[in-house]
Amino acid sequence: MQAQTRVDVFEQIFLVFLGLGTLVGVVVIAYTLYNAYKYRDGGDETSDKARPTLGELPTGGEGGKKLFLSFGLSAIIVISLIIWTYGMLLYVEDPGDEIPDEEAIEVDVVGDGFAWFFEYENGAESTNTMTVPEDTAVWVNVTGGDVWHSFGITDLRVKADAIPGETDRTWFMTGEAGDTHEIECFELCGDGHTQMVGTVDVVSEEEYEEFLEEEAPDDDENGDDEEADDENGDENGDDETDEENGDDEENGDDEENGDDEENGDDEEADDTEDGGDD
Template sequence: MPLQQTRVDVFEEIFLVFLGLGTLVGVVVVSYVLYNAYKYRDDGEPKDDESLPTLGELPTGGKGGKKLFLSFGISAVIVISLVIWTYGMLLYVEDPQDEFDEEPAEIEVTGDGFAWYFEYANGVEEIGTMRVPADKPIAIQTTSGDVWHTFGIPDLRVKSDAIPGEYDETWFMAEETGEHEIKCFELCGKGHTAMTGTVQVMEEEAFNEWLNSQLTLEVEVVDQNETPVTEGYEMTLEHTENDQYEEDLVHTYTAEDFDENGTISLDHEDLQQGGEYNVTITFEDGQYETIEKTINIDGPSSETFTAGSANESDNGNGTNESGHGGDGE
């Protein structure tokens, strides 16, 4: 069953219903006041109308208060019905899981240092810009690394507390491509007004291409003279949290998998999941020291490992040139 309404749809419907009823009540009340003002206006002539109140006497008529009780009864029914309907709509906003016809894309949002950090389910991380596919539910978890923040996307009617040590869950869905501003709605310090970001809504195909392009790793193995090492070694990549995933995130490559420049390029199909990896490179015949290092893959990354002589203490851990790539669109 497809998602029937987005958050924007729900809050706009609530607003329009309240606006319509408020306008109707206002028109009725103002009309009744004007009617009575005209009916009982003072034109300087005596009135024989028995329904006119007499000074010092209780008013008569009104059919024993039936009109009063009827008006109160109708008002009570309208108000109670409105409360129940609104509560049901807000429950839908809080937990529409049964309405999703597909698994929502998951993003963890962290507010820290007057900036927003976004981590996707595959381990890719971004700062300041959250890219999402259009017309697909997005489930977010918000937290904070320093003080209390409130993550909000006004255009999409999203607001979620970001509290240190806690996770608040919410969702949204953007039906059209475009950009929306992210703001912090909790006074959090002198950089509060600058704590903004952007939601970039992309076509699903373009989003998937971008997300896959972020999970890449280029590894180069050279000797101390910066000459490519092209034979006689094996490299193993093992995710530091391998036991937490269903798939086996241990990958082994031999020198034959590297090109003539001692380089191998891995993409999302090879890595499957971003995060921290333990890298181990062992060399045959003890020609070089074994290289062991932990690297973090949270975007397009490159690593150069320098093989040190087995006779030297330097194990050649290499240089880390990891970093986020561009838009990748």
């Protein structure tokens, strides 16, 4: 059995209130018209003790039994209605086991700068368009980025405050693939309030998986960049090594040249000494 949606719950509440309101209205109006006709001016005078008297409060007839009965029935109806409605609203706040976690998805929502930003479970992101799979429960975690906003989807009976530093969590059920719903801001947030709108696109499960793959962060590119950095680092290290080797070779040549010059100077000194002896 499929879980009730928020739309189902609020429609039930509306229909119950409408039905009871109509019933009470019919009874009250009918009873009023009956008494107006029964005690009309010019009618037959009767000795009815329940006959209302101008300027006096009605006794309710028969010692107030009718009055007590009407108030008692009204209290029972109103209290029962309050208890039933409160239980239905608790379900709207948290459906509990009716919607298992493994069958639902989560979307983080941020209202910022008169736009709506969405982040999905795999890190995919979108702006002003929330893409969701068909016949699925969607939990939304709503917050604000700059000022107070209010995330709302009228068609799905969704409303959650978007307040900076706080997170409001709510849910809704998607319908058939191809359905679209308008996202609005229900909080007067600034000059661009009326333009702060978006769209909920309901797609098939296959299209949703493709969307997540296309919009997911590309980890491969980051990995390639790191590999490229490592290669550049290795090349730079090789260049530095080559330069150092080059310096060593130059130093070696200089040292050899220096030794040759010293040897030449020694030979000249020996020739000079030999010439003086001669």
